Amino acid sequence: MDQLSIGQYDLIYNAFSFAFATMAAATLFFWLGRSQVAPQYRTALTITGLVTFIAAYHYFRIFESWGDAYTIVDGVLQATDKPFNDAYRYVDWLLTVPLLLVELILVMNLTRSETVSRATRLGVLAALMVALGYPGEVAETSSQAWIWGSLSMIPFLWIVYELFVGLGKAVETQPAQARGLVNMARWVTIGAWAFYPVVYFAALIGAEGAMAETVIQVGYTIADIIAKAAFGVLIFMIALRKSEPSDKDKTSAVPAE
Amino acid sequence: MDQLSIGQYDLIYNAFSFAFATMAAATLFFWLGRSQVAPQYRTALTITGLVTFIAAYHYFRIFESWGDAYTIVDGVLQATDKPFNDAYRYVDWLLTVPLLLVELILVMNLTRSETVSRATRLGVLAALMVALGYPGEVAETSSQAWIWGSLSMIPFLWIVYELFVGLGKAVETQPAQARGLVNMARWVTIGAWAFYPVVYFAALIGAEGAMAETVIQVGYTIADIIAKAAFGVLIFMIALRKSEPSDKDKTSAVPAE
Numbered sequence: 001m002d003q004l005s006i007g008q009y010d011l012i013y014n015a016f017s018f019a020f021a022t023m024a025a026a027t028l029f030f031w032l033g034r035s036q037v038a039p040q041y042r043t044a045l046t047i048t049g050l051v052t053f054i055a056a057y058h059y060f061r062i063f064e065s066w067g068d069a070y071t072i073v074d075g076v077l078q079a080t081d082k083p084f085n086d087a088y089r090y091v092d093w094l095l096t097v098p099l100l101l102v103e104l105i106l107v108m109n110l111t112r113s114e115t116v117s118r119a120t121r122l123g124v125l126a127a128l129m130v131a132l133g134y135p136g137e138v139a140e141t142s143s144q145a146w147i148w149g150s151l152s153m154i155p156f157l158w159i160v161y162e163l164f165v166g167l168g169k170a171v172e173t174q175p176a177q178a179r180g181l182v183n184m185a186r187w188v189t190i191g192a193w194a195f196y197p198v199v200y201f202a203a204l205i206g207a208e209g210a211m212a213e214t215v216i217q218v219g220y221t222i223a224d225i226i227a228k229a230a231f232g233v234l235i236f237m238i239a240l241r242k243s244e245p246s247d248k249d250k251t252s253a254v255p256a257e
Numbered sequence: 258m259d260q261l262s263i264g265q266y267d268l269i270y271n272a273f274s275f276a277f278a279t280m281a282a283a284t285l286f287f288w289l290g291r292s293q294v295a296p297q298y299r300t301a302l303t304i305t306g307l308v309t310f311i312a313a314y315h316y317f318r319i320f321e322s323w324g325d326a327y328t329i330v331d332g333v334l335q336a337t338d339k340p341f342n343d344a345y346r347y348v349d350w351l352l353t354v355p356l357l358l359v360e361l362i363l364v365m366n367l368t369r370s371e372t373v374s375r376a377t378r379l380g381v382l383a384a385l386m387v388a389l390g391y392p393g394e395v396a397e398t399s400s401q402a403w404i405w406g407s408l409s410m411i412p413f414l415w416i417v418y419e420l421f422v423g424l425g426k427a428v429e430t431q432p433a434q435a436r437g438l439v440n441m442a443r444w445v446t447i448g449a450w451a452f453y454p455v456v457y458f459a460a461l462i463g464a465e466g467a468m469a470e471t472v473i474q475v476g477y478t479i480a481d482i483i484a485k486a487a488f489g490v491l492i493f494m495i496a497l498r499k500s501e502p503s504d505k506d507k508t509s510a511v512p513a514e
Contacts, residue, residue, distance in 0.1 A: 039293060042289075042292075042293055043290070043293065046285075046286055047286070049285075049289075050285065050286055053281075053285065054278050054282050057277075057281070061274065081329055082329070087267065087271045088271070091274060091278070092278075095275070095278060095282070138264075
């Protein structure tokens, strides 16, 4: 890889610090907000905060690892003996991506059996998607990387299908004041998540060097903030709206927990 | 031992970080969830969170110790002067394994005298099991390791007997909506715990070298996550279901805050 400039290094460094601050603040926001929503939505907010808590932890580690991986000698950026540990991202996704799908299912307040079956299926698919992507990320040849990346796309597309077709009917039965937000939450999930395979395959097609590294690191960071913190704010708003006693008898739009 | 590769070293390193994040997140999940269950189940959730809190502390130490035990010099992994401290695992189990059995007993909500007698007996057996295993782990000869390991199996088998025969009748008297989960919690305990003696004796039978070390460290980590965090989620679900006013009126499935 051609040498990162100090400006590129600093941009990534500051992006990681920004992500840590955002995730930590989001965590506190979600947990403080728990008491404002009806009891059946509190687990959803607990998990929303867990996702950003876990992400805050990993951005702290990523930030430290990035700081340790380079040093400036005589005004020139030099790599140290400690390589940057990019795997923290996959470790993070393995935990947080299934939980993100679980929080969406929980805030929809479906019947118990539907909640369990959908949360389990989506959670397993999400973990599988991340687990299949990792060998590709560390693969030594690009053909291996293509194979793992393509395998990882299978659960990804299955999740997209589940969110749009499988959950379609469930969205229709959401109370009117929350339906738009639930719909938006589905689209944010797809939109933010689509960024990850784009970056993955862009690197394979030939993006390389210091500029590509900068785009990847800053891009993943922005995608993480949207998929976790911004998505979490949507979950919070859905829970809050569905907790309002509304017009006629919308409280009865709150089925059995 | 033949030399660990950097890939193996990194896999273990990331597994330890993953375990720390999981245990810390699980702790917050259980403690935030306390307010969602009926008062008689709150001690069970407090203890469930204590187990993962203690485990988070030890995985932090294990992670740090692992990081300090090796260094990369000119692209080659080398052991430093500070050996990896594997004993943190036993210190952890000595505290957490008795507590795990106590949380299972507490969530069953037995009579007070039965709770005290079963929790005491299972707690002592569990501590004994761990205490007998440790001298085997650090034994200088394999015959000593076999003796201590076999002694440690006596309380282990006694615990299995207690969980299946002794608690069998108590499971039958659990409310219908929680019976399946209580049963699953017993099986998860046995299944996850069985992994530890398997690893212990596998090392004695001849598994050694870098690959065995990798399997042991990653395997123990996965077993710990299942036995503590995943098991804790079952305990939380049992407590939540048993807090629901039963059958008839499930819309008021909003437990006492």
